[in-house]
Amino acid sequence: MFRQFRSEVEAALADALAELDLPTDDLGIERPPDDMDATLASSVAFRLAGEVGDAPPDVAATVAEAVAVDDTDYVAGVDTAGPYVNFHANERYLADTLDAAAVDADYGALPDRDTSVVVEHTSANPTGPVHVGRARNPIVGDAVANLLSYAGYDVDRHYYVNDAGRQMAVFTWAYERFDEADLDAEPARDRAEYDLVRYYRKGNAFLEEADDDAVEAAEAEIQSILQGLEAGDEETYERVGAVVDAVLGGMKACLGRLPAEFDEFVKETRFMRDGSTDDIAGRLKETDHAVYEEDAWQLELDEWGIDKNLVFLRSDDTSLYTTRDLAHHEWKFANYDRAVTVLGEDHKLQADQLDATLELLGNDTDRLGHVIYSYVNLPDGKMSTRQGTGVMLDDLLDEAIDRARDAVESRMDDRIRDDDLTDADVERIAHQVGIGAVRYDIVSKQPAKAITFEWEDALDFEAQSAPFVQYVHARCAGILGEAAAAGIDVPGVTADADGDVDLEALDVDAGALETDAARELLREVARFPAAIEAAADDLEPHTIATFTREFADAYNAFYRECPVVTAETEALRDARLAVVAAAKHTMSNALDVLGVEAPESM
RNA sequence: GGGCGCGUGGCCUAGCGGAUAGGGCGAGAGGUUCCUAACCUCUCGAUCGCGGGUUCAAAUCCCGCCGCGCCCGCCA
Known part of the structure; x- marks a missing residue:
């Protein structure tokens, strides 16, 4: 509206x-x-x-x-x-808002734009467990994808797998070279990436510490793996693939806890095998900007304000990551109308070079979008998979769930309403609140701002956090449940015996809502689709988090001032119930964009 | 050294050209016979890093400086 x-x-x-x-x-x-x-x-x-x-x-x-x-x-x-x-x-503005939002569980979702967009996010190298520094990517990326989907785009979520680089060659060599007996620690967790990362760390340590002859032999093996990939050798693909797929499977399980799901894991080697990387290199050589300097093919991009030359073919004629990524992006252009990439600020220059080169190759780079986020730091330094330092995302999520469970249990004692939360409810709420708090804390901030990870801040359940806005949804659900239990039937809002709501039947008078708080809440409801549109246009999911906070304020004022089930008249009660239904749909979908669950009770 | 980004009360953060700079944490005082108090009300607290400039209007745009982060590989 x-x-x-x-x-x-x-x-x-x-x-x-x-x-x-x-x-x-x-x-x-x-x-x-x-x-x-x-x-x-x-x-x-x-x-x-x-x-x-x-x-x-x-x-x-x-x-x-x-x-x-x-x-x-x-x-x-x-x-x-x-x-x-x-x-x-006017009055009709509020009345139509109520009509639209109260009966529509998808309220806020914009009409289909008939435009496809691929959102690439996370794409972490499959070298080991996901640490919290990396977690900003799937959390922001998933929200961006959700947001575009709500805004009417046809969205695919991709994880680009860097399976062709030296890191994976080292990993493959180390996995084949060492045995369990060579490793000095048990896996931190019973999952593939925690198991295999020990080989990766062992291999890196070996390359740094072993005597020269041993390192030379190892390097020869690593080089042969890289050459095998470049030459299209099937056996090498299988060897590397075995390690990549195993580690990726574990990382997928970790990301699934957020949950961040992907439609496709696109492997870098795909663009070596299908010849498209060679094609890119050939076309680049033909451009005016290509130069052959210091035995390598390079691209001069100063016309795009980039001083640094981009090497696209090594002196041994092999391709580089960026060359393959060019092929990858032309593939995206061929299959999607738009492509959005979520990446860390450390990849900014590379992304600029990529954009410039894609334009040079004749692509319409207006179809490309980036969301760039700053690094997450630990109070005392960086996180590295190679060295095994950092806080693992799994550990953060476990801790978040534990703390949320403690909070639920301690709050049960001083509840006003003596309702019956089962053990399953407690566990469900602990998951929704715990994981929701982690996601909300990260997605609600502007990506460009650097974050220093602090356990206490990330897991603060008070005030401006996930549970604050989730609570609004739980209160909506509580009122609707209370009304249903009291046998109050509101056409268009109350479900029938089969659990179906007659969407055409809403028959309430928005004009009955004389209270400012109710009208103000409806005005916030009315804003939601515009908030989705603006956030999607700018690729800024954090503005939806801001919306949920403002919306929660409006709802809490309504909740305080407007008794629903016990309203003075039936007309007023029904109108308020419709407002609650509208508020529930709004908050539910706003949280859905953020990837935060909306609890029915908590 | 160059490029990009960030700098808002003690701490975190929204706003990024327009009406008295919003919130939260913290500190203090209150609120539950009434749909869940993970809530609400009130009070305290800001030269919006510093200095210039543009504009009727600047936290917001431009220039310079300071501080912090990231990047500047024939790595990914």
């Missing part, structure tokens, strides 16, 4: 300005401060004051006077507050 209201306001204001012979290029539409009783405002009067030769408040009055509102569905009227022109929504 907000989106339609906004376009009506824009059209009406543009018409008014045109009628006054004033420029319509910048309408200055903005959201008024919270304490202003207006749905939208315009600051055009400031800009036009000079042109008109009047003071801004007078210009605002003139403009407001000229705005015609009769043809709109949702604009009740226009007035001014000093230099601002304020637009007010």
